[in-house]
Amino acid sequence: MNIALVTSSAFPGSDWSDRDTPVLRACLEEQGCTTQILAWDDSDGVDWTAFDVVAVQSPWSMWLKLAQFRDWVDSLHRQGVRLANPHAVIVSGMSKEYLPLVEQHGARTIPTTVVRPGERIGAVAAEALANAEREFGEAAVVVKPVSSGGTLGAARVTEEQDLADRLAAFAEADVTACVQPYVSTIDSLGESGIIMIDGEVSHAITKDAILAPGRVGTQFHPNARAGHVEHGDDLTDIHTAYDAYLKTVPVHPVSVRLDFLRHPVTGRLLLLEIESVAPVKFFHLHPEAAARYARSLIAVAARSDLIRS
Template sequence: MGTPRVALASCEELPGLDDDGQELLRALAAHDVDAAPVVWDAPGVDWASYDLVVVRGTWDYVPKLPAFLDWADHVASVSRLLNPPPVIRWNTDKRYLAELERAGVPIVPTQFLAPGDEPDHEFADVEHVVKPVVSAGSRDTLRLAPGDPRSRAHASSLLAAGRGVMVQPYLHEVDEHGETALLFLDGQFSHAMRKGPLLAPGMELVEDLYAEEEMSVRDASEAEREVAEAVLTAIPHGLGDDLLYARVDLLPTPDGPRLLELELTEPSLFLDHHPPGAEALAKAVLRRA
């Protein structure tokens, strides 16, 4: 068997990946895997020449979603893509939260609006967050005060552009506790991170590729571990069978942790904060390649 050839899919604005991706590249090199970052929509790439393509830093997919989904299908037809296209198709639209809630997962209360709906919502009288159902890196996301006229205007603008909208109450417990991101690699819990509060009062829209995050390693509580495991168990049948990675983002509430997002497409895995995770992921890649 020859040296496995692996592509780590990146994007034009960050073609060489971030520190997280570089940590994985070093771990793969230590296992004699021929791995390199490749911009997902670069012309002329021979994806069939790779034994495995791992989606890592494709953070510009939001305005190009149909092309991104077509790319995923194409790569999977000539090589192996992880996570697989059906997972990506399901996970890039945050209406999956409603499906998980119906399966019994405690989620952050969420109202979804579809193009054609009025831009009004049930959380207008409390501090709340308005964002599109297809988004990454906190782009097109606003934290809004009760009665802020920008709420209706932002929702209206997104809906007029043909984009679905989600509205959630802002949970103030996050200001002190932060989010907890639980990382699962090859189906096993690896590590957890504290993400500091990201959305500021009166914030403007994020213009960069993604909003900068304040990160630190944290020990996940037993309750957080239980909710995260329940989230992964609730993934629709067949989609959770071969996940190379998963990130479960939880917010604290007086009633226990609630799911904010389940990241199965291109999440930061914070391997630079937890090097054993890079080794575990490299071994999982090697097994599949």
């Protein structure tokens, strides 16, 4: 098997790092595969059709050049290149506009308001802060581009005028934004990431809040550590969210990461987002999962009945 692992020519910030790909590459080569690590945005002359499967690992420069990345993904699709997560999954994951759709299909989510240029910003700002206070006990929200990764362009906001100003700035730049309540449990309990491989829960991680009050600067997945999956309500919430997500895409992914926060009153898991373009899987914390994912990639490459997408 000849497998491409896709990264970027440069990451958006100096603290961004890809710790998954070296671990995955070692697992693939131990299983007899040939691998190449290639930057999607520095790949002139690369014949992507020569690979049995292309796994998009860390294309994070995409958040700074979305149109170029979309063109690249579409080009691979037209050529019939087999992507680990199919084209439709990658494209849908490029915008958090999927979140209201997932909620409509039954998932418990952090309420997400999508704000497009030209919409009534003042009314949106007032309503978003009021709803956050009513539902989560604090008039605080996170505002960010609807297409973004990490905390690029994101801010925690508590004042209506500040929120309106930030939304206006996005609108002026012709950027669609989204607003979500800031759920305070992230400061004490962190954010839980559940990594799904082949439709099953593989492993879990926990990481600290990036936008916590008083925190200076940002980090890429700060203090990430191995987590665990509880039984009972947690497992129900995870599977409900994943099943709801599957209803929004026409094909199943090989792997996604579901990120959750806990409701401050009920304790139930609330879906914050779904990373499906290139989910960090934290293989350095769960090395056994890297071998599992490597086997999944090999299986995808070997399936002659799979329609390339």
